[in-house]
Structures are given as structure tokens and as C-alpha cells.
Amino acid sequence: MKADTNPPGAGKKILEINNLCQYFSLRGKIVKAVDGISLTIYDGETFGLVGESGCGKSTAARCAIRIYQPTAGEIILDGDVITNLTQQQLKPYRKKMQMIFQDPYSSLNSRMPVKDILMEPLVANKVGKNKGERLEMAVNALESVGLPAYAAARYPHEFSGGQRQRIGIARALIMRPKLVICDEPISALDVSIQAQVVNMLETFQRELGLAYLFIAHDLSMVRYVSHRVGVMYLGRLVEVCASEKIYANPLHPYTQALLESIPVPDPEVSKNKTSARIEGEVPSPINPPAGCHFHPRCSRASPLCAERAPQIKDMGEGHFVSCHLYT
Amino acid sequence: METVLEVSGLVTSFYTKSGEVRAVRGVSFSVNRGEILGIVGESGSGKSVTALSILRLLPENGVIKDGSIMFEGRDIARLSKNDPQARRWLRQIRGGKISMIFQDPMTSLNPLMTVGKQIEEAIAEHNPKLPKHELRARVTEFLKKVRIPDAESRYKAYPHEMSGGMRQRVMIAAALSGGPGAGSGPGAGAGPQLVIADEPTTALDVTIQDQILMLLKEMKKELNLSVILITHDLGVVAEICDRMLVMYGGLILEEGLAPEIFQTPSHPYTLGLMASMPSINQRKGEALKPIFGSPPDMLRPPEGCPFYPRCEWARNICTSAPDYTNLTDTHRSMCWLLSPDAPKEDNPFGEDVRKK
Numbered sequence: 163m164k165a166d167t168n169p170p171g172a173g174k175k176i177l178e179i180n181n182l183c184q185y186f187s188l189r190g191k192i193v194k195a196v197d198g199i200s201l202t203i204y205d206g207e208t209f210g211l212v213g214e215s216g217c218g219k220s221t222a223a224r225c226a227i228r229i230y231q232p233t234a235g236e237i238i239l240d241g242d243v244i245t246n247l248t249q250q251q252l253k254p255y256r257k258k259m260q261m262i263f264q265d266p267y268s269s270l271n272s273r274m275p276v277k278d279i280l281m282e283p284l285v286a287n288k289v290g291k292n293k294g295e296r297l298e299m300a301v302n303a304l305e306s307v308g309l310p311a312y313a314a315a316r317y318p319h320e321f322s323g324g325q326r327q328r329i330g331i332a333r334a335l336i337m338r339p340k341l342v343i344c345d346e347p348i349s350a351l352d353v354s355i356q357a358q359v360v361n362m363l364e365t366f367q368r369e370l371g372l373a374y375l376f377i378a379h380d381l382s383m384v385r386y387v388s389h390r391v392g393v394m395y396l397g398r399l400v401e402v403c404a405s406e407k408i409y410a411n412p413l414h415p416y417t418q419a420l421l422e423s424i425p426v427p428d429p430e431v432s433k434n435k436t437s438a439r440i441e442g443e444v445p446s447p448i449n450p451p452a453g454c455h456f457h458p459r460c461s462r463a464s465p466l467c468a469e470r471a472p473q474i475k476d477m478g479e480g481h482f483v484s485c486h487l488y489t
Numbered sequence: 490m491e492t493v494l495e496v497s498g499l500v501t502s503f504y505t506k507s508g509e510v511r512a513v514r515g516v517s518f519s520v521n522r523g524e525i526l527g528i529v530g531e532s533g534s535g536k537s538v539t540a541l542s543i544l545r546l547l548p549e550n551g552v553i554k555d556g557s558i559m560f561e562g563r564d565i566a567r568l569s570k571n572d573p574q575a576r577r578w579l580r581q582i583r584g585g586k587i588s589m590i591f592q593d594p595m596t597s598l599n600p601l602m603t604v605g606k607q608i609e610e611a612i613a614e615h616n617p618k619l620p621k622h623e624l625r626a627r628v629t630e631f632l633k634k635v636r637i638p639d640a641e642s643r644y645k646a647y648p649h650e651m652s653g654g655m656r657q658r659v660m661i662a663a664a665l666s667g668g669p670g671a672g673s674g675p676g677a678g679a680g681p682q683l684v685i686a687d688e689p690t691t692a693l694d695v696t697i698q699d700q701i702l703m704l705l706k707e708m709k710k711e712l713n714l715s716v717i718l719i720t721h722d723l724g725v726v727a728e729i730c731d732r733m734l735v736m737y738g739g740l741i742l743e744e745g746l747a748p749e750i751f752q753t754p755s756h757p758y759t760l761g762l763m764a765s766m767p768s769i770n771q772r773k774g775e776a777l778k779p780i781f782g783s784p785p786d787m788l789r790p791p792e793g794c795p796f797y798p799r800c801e802w803a804r805n806i807c808t809s810a811p812d813y814t815n816l817t818d819t820h821r822s823m824c825w826l827l828s829p830d831a832p833k834e835d836n837p838f839g840e841d842v843r844k845k
Binding site for chain 2: 323353356358422
């Protein structure tokens with residue numbers, strides 16, 4: 163994998179979403195879970211999506227692979243518009259995009275042996291001639307994630323969290339997808355196991371040329387695995403940037419605060435810290451603040467911020483920010 | 490330095506259908522007045538069981554098999570459940586002198602009771618004679634202390650009406666307000682001296698975690714509290730802890746002042762934990778160095794050092810238990826690589842560490 167960032171325009175676009183909106187109605191009120199976000203993921207690239215809980219990052223990802231029907235906007239997968247396809251029409255596209263879930267306990271059917279879990283997507287998509295061939299593919303997939311062939315006959319409860327997450331990865335990769343949505347794939351794992359899973363995802367990316375949409379709230383891990391990072395706040399994308407640059411030069415005040423909130427494993431760095439970096443909490447998405455959603459918590463807010471939402475602005479070199487400070 | 494709590498040789502096991510789970514296998518440490526002691530470890534390392542043992546909150550099948558937990562001159566580990574006097578003392582301790590903050594504030598608060606009532610309950614338990622209006626005043630005082638905006642009206646809020654961060658503040662308020670004389674009202678004096686916080690910020694977002702950690706740090710300073718902070722996140726430890734214990738397989742592998750351990754980690758497991766996390770300067774493309782394998786099965790923990798099956802420097806000697814090597818007055822580690830006869834070649838801990 164290239165250590166440098168995939169510059170925009172380089173490589174083939176695997177996923178493009180334009181002005182995507184996903185609204186839910188809740189007791190007569192409208193929750194704008196995703197409110198007009200646009201982003202592009204290139205072949206073989208990892209795009210990290212970060213933000214606090216409730217910012218819409220998971221909804222955006224689920225919307226992008228059409229688990230939800232988006233309220234507005236456009237989704238282009240590998241050159242084809244899939245925004246309004248029916249479930250039946252979507253079937254061939256499902257092979258190209260797969261998902262790895264956060265909780266390795268609830269995302270595997272506990273009443274199915276591992277081989278059935280792995281063969282289910284093959285059956286559903288009519289891949290493989292017969293049962294024998296599918297079983298062989300399942301065993302190969304298990305071995306590729308470092309689990310022994312005999313694991314195929316076992317049930318999920320016989321495995322540890324890290325091993326279950328590997329089974330989840332094997333299930334996602336067995337369809338040979340081009341894009342894998344990783345929704346907090348390591349949050350439920352122990353630190354020593356997290357690195358194992360992350361390294362495995364990187365190896366697969368190198369070997370198979372996969373693109374990842376990597377969702378997490380752990381910014382230090384996201385920055386490490388991603389080529390580019392997008393920061394979301396209350397349904398909107400506030401900053402998109404190459405992952406190295408996001409530490410060196412975060413522009414949006416929210417990104418800055420988010421980065422400073424990460425506990426640093428070095429007492430020398432943190433001993434001078436006496437107060438929290440950001441006051442208050444994420445407001446309710448049912449009734450978000452007017453203008454820039456972040457302005458009530460922002461230390462640099464001006465009257466304009468409360469009136470008008472900023473437009474996303476290209477700062478050059480693939481760095482986009484949505485903040486009145488830069489307009 | 491005044492010692493608040495002294496645990497020595499603690500052994501706690503659970504009896505299950507599959508056999509004896511040896512969760513804690515001989516743990517000794519002390520907690521000083523006014524310090525935050527971090528206990529770091531992965532799931533199954535025994536860190537939470539150690540905490541539950543201190544307050545005797547183990548489930549039915551959990552037994553303290555050996556060791557002592559000295560608090561105010563008495564041994565909590567030896568208290569008999571059949572002795573009414575001992576039980577009364579334990580009730581005074583729980584929430585009165587030692588209190589606990591749990592990971593998930595949603596499941597540890599009663600959803601059918603207003604948060605104010607729940608804090609009031611904790612105070613009333615230890616102050617049966619306090620009149621109602623003073624109880625209420627004390628609740629408000631503590632809600633304000635933990636920076637809950639609009640404290641008077643939040644008294645009547647139910648847990649589901651609050652965010653995760655606010656609920657954790659309520660938990661902290663409840664933990665601090667018990668005791669015969671917490672707060673500034675009549676009879677003020679001694680509130681809880683020791684707070685055990687078990688992964689208090691794990692369920693929270695980073696910006697809220699930051700706020701809660703800073704609140705704990707302020708409370709420690711203001712009330713001269715001692716805090717045991719259990720976490721799996723080395724970053725959290727570095728942020729607010731004075732001292733730390735690294736636990737694995739039911740044992741303390743390394744103990745020391747937080748800066749000491751971060752500067753000279755002196756156990757292969759601690760080294761492995763630090764290498765598994767991306768550092769600030771880590772670039773994409775430089776692979777993380779994971780610890781291979783998985784944590785031990787505590788039904789059959791490995792003989793000797795619990796970490797040797799995963800340790801890249803393991804030798805034959807590691808199947809027998811190493812003693813602690815004192816590196817400084819405050820820093821000790823349990824590893825054969827630190828012994829005087831350890832090999833000089835291929836040893837991550839150079840002469841300087843061993844001689845320190």
C-alpha cells in the first residue's frame with residue numbers, strides 16, 4: 163500500500179456520493195441524520211469517517227450501501243447510479259460492497275456453524291457450482307484470516323472476540339468485494355487484538371486492492387489506517403483531509419477540539435492539561451442549532467455562524483473545510 | 490504518605506460448571522491518600538474482579554480464597570457474612586467510605602427513579618437522621634459540584650432524559666455524596682475517601698471522556714480523594730493517573746509511577762501494549778506490532794509467567810513464576826529478563842533498566 167495519500171482525481175472512483183440526505187421521522191418530527199454529505203472513495207483507498215455518537219457516520223455508511231433508501235442525493239457505485247434501484251436490481255451490486263460490523267457477538271448467527279455463516283452469502287448470490295465447492299471457498303476464506311479449517315464446523319460461541327471478528331471479515335471478503343464498509347470493526351476488541359485485526363485489514367487491502375470506508379470514533383486509529391479522513395458533526399461533513407495533514411493542520415475548530423480530546427499515552431504531554439478541551443455536548447439532531455451546527459460549542463464562533471451554515475470550501479491539495487473562518 | 494487501602498496476596502476465584510476460574514491469583518498493592526491509581530489490563534486480566542473483591546461485591550460463585558484487604562485497620566476480605574456487626578460495617582463502607590462508579594451509567598442507574606432521588610438514597614443510607622430539606626440541599630450541592638447545568642431542576646430528571654456524559658456525572662455525584670459527612674451541610678467532614686471507577690469513560694465519546702476525566706482530576710484535588718481507575722486505555726492512564734498497575738492473567742506484571750512506566754516500560758507485556766497502539770508520530774504504512782495469540786484461559790492459566798505463551802523473549806525458565814524485581818523504590822516488574830542472570834543479548838531491558 164502506498165504510504166502517501168491518494169490525491170483526488172487519481173485512480174478509479176469506487177464510490178461517489180453526492181449531497182446525500184437521510185431523514186427519519188420521529189414522532190412527527192424530522193431527524194436529519196445525514197444532511198447533505200458528498201464524498202468520493204477511490205479504488206484501494208481507505209477513507210476514515212469519524213465523529214461522536216449520533217453524528218450520522220453509521221447512517222451515512224448504511225445509506226451508501228443502500229441498507230436505507232436515501233431521502234435525497236445520489237450514490238454511484240463503480241460507475242453505476244444505485245440510488246433508486248430496487249432490492250432485486252441491487253443484487254449484483256451487493257457483491258461489490260460488503261460490511262464488517264462492530265460487535266462480533268451479535269453480528270454472527272449463534273445457531274449457525276461457521277461454515278454456514280460463510281456459505282450463506284455464496285448461496286444468496288448463487289456463487290459456486292455446488293455445496294462442495296462452496297465449502298471449499300469457506301475453508302479457504304477461514305484460512306486466509308488465520309483460522310484453521312476445522313473451525314468451519316464450530317459455532318460462534320466457541321471463539322474469542324478477536325476470532326469472531328476474523329470470521330466477520332472472512333464473511334465480508336468471501337464475495338470478493340471491491341468496497342468494504344467497516345463500521346467500528348475494532349471498538350469491541352482488546353488493544354492487543356485491535357492491532358492484529360487492523361494489520362489483517364491492511365494486508366487484504368494490499369493483496370486484493372480493496373477500498374475501505376472505515377468508521378470509528380478512535381481518531382488515532384482512524385488516522386493510522388486511513389489515507390483520507392472525513393470528520394462529521396450532526397449530519398454534516400465539516401472537514402475532509404489527507405490523514406497525515408489532519409494532525410498537522412486541522413482547520414475546523416471541531417476537528418481541533420476532537421484531536422485535543424484524545425488521551426495521549428504520554429504523561430509528559432498530558433500533565434499540563436487542566437481543563438477539558440471542549441465544553442458542552444452534541445445537541446439533539448431533532449432540533450439542531452441554526453447556522454453552523456457547531457457554533458454553540460465553538461470558541462471562535464461569530465454572529466454569522468448562528469445565522470448561516472457555511473459552505474464546504476476547497477483549501478487546496480484535497481483539503482476541504484466547512485467553516486466561516488475560511489470563507 | 491498515608492496509605493488508605495492495602496491489598497496483599499489477594500486470590501479470587503469463580504466456581505463455574507466448567508471448573509474454577511482463577512481470576513485473581515495473588516495481587517498486592519496499596520492506595521495512597523490523594524492519588525489516582527490506574528489499573529490497566531485487557532478483558533479477563535482480573536482488574537474488575539480485584540475491584541469487586543475490595544467491596545465484597547462478587548457474585549454468589551465468586552470467592553476470596555486468600556489474602557487481605559486492609560481498610561481502617563480491619564480486613565475486608567475476612568468479614569463474615571454471618572456476623573451482623575461485620576455486615577453493618579460493610580454497609581457503612583460501601584458508598585460511605587469507598588464508593589464505586591461503573592462503566593455504563595445507563596444500566597447502573599435506576600430508570601424508574603429520578604436522578605435526584607437516587608443520589609438522595611445514597612446520602613440517606615449513611616445519614617438516617619438528616620431532615621428532608623437538608624438531604625435535598627446536599628443533592629443539589631453535589632449536582633452542582635459535578636457541573637451539571639441547572640442543578641435544581643435536574644433533580645427531577647430521569648436517567649433517560651440525560652446524555653451519557655451527564656449520567657456519568659450523576660454517578661460521580663452519587664459516589665461522592667454518600668458517607669456520614671460529605672458536603673458542606675451540617676455534620677460535614679468525611680465523605681468517601683476512596684472511589685473505585687471501573688472503566689468510567691469507556692462508553693463515552695472522546696470529547697465527553699475528556700470532560701469526565703478532568704472532573705475526576707478536579708474532584709481528587711478538591712476532596713483529597715483517592716481513586717482507583719480501571720481502564721484498558723493507556724492514554725487515559727497517562728492523562729490522569731499518578732501511579733499504575735499493569736495486570737495480566739490475574740497478576741500484576743508491572744507497577745510504578747505512571748511517568749516511570751511510560752518512560753521505561755519494563756515488562757514485555759507493557760512493551761507489547763504500547764507497540765499495539767498507533768502513536769502520534771506513527772505513519773500509515775508502518776505496520777502496528779500486535780501481540781500475537783490471545784489472553785490466557787483462566788480455567789487453566791499457564792504455569793509460571795502468564796504472559797510467556799505470547800512473549801517473544803520467552804525462555805524455558807518462564808514456566809516457573811518470576812519474582813518481582815525492584816527497579817526503583819516505586820517501580821517493580823515481574824519478569825525473568827530483569828534478573829541478574831538474564832541473557833545480555835536479545836534482552837529488551839538493557840543494563841541501565843536492570844541497574845536503575
